[in-house]
Amino acid sequence: MVSQEIRNCGIALGALMHQVTEEQAAMIRLIKGNLIAAADMAKEMERGLVVPPLFKINCDGDCRI
Secondary structure, eight states, X not given: OHHXXXXXXXXXXXTTXXXXXXXXXXXXXXXXXXXXXXXXXXXXXXXXXXXXXXXOOOOSSSOOO
């Protein structure tokens, strides 16, 4: 789901922490925190989603798509 993709991006950013300056690491922490918060919000929205059926056919007699 989208929430997991967002969360994975945040986690991937964490892997860069040891390769950057302290100032850059602070920015990565901020972005990572925002991504994790967005993932949490997306997860809540995903829980409320109802996926409609792809097709709904109402017909009498000989119906064709």
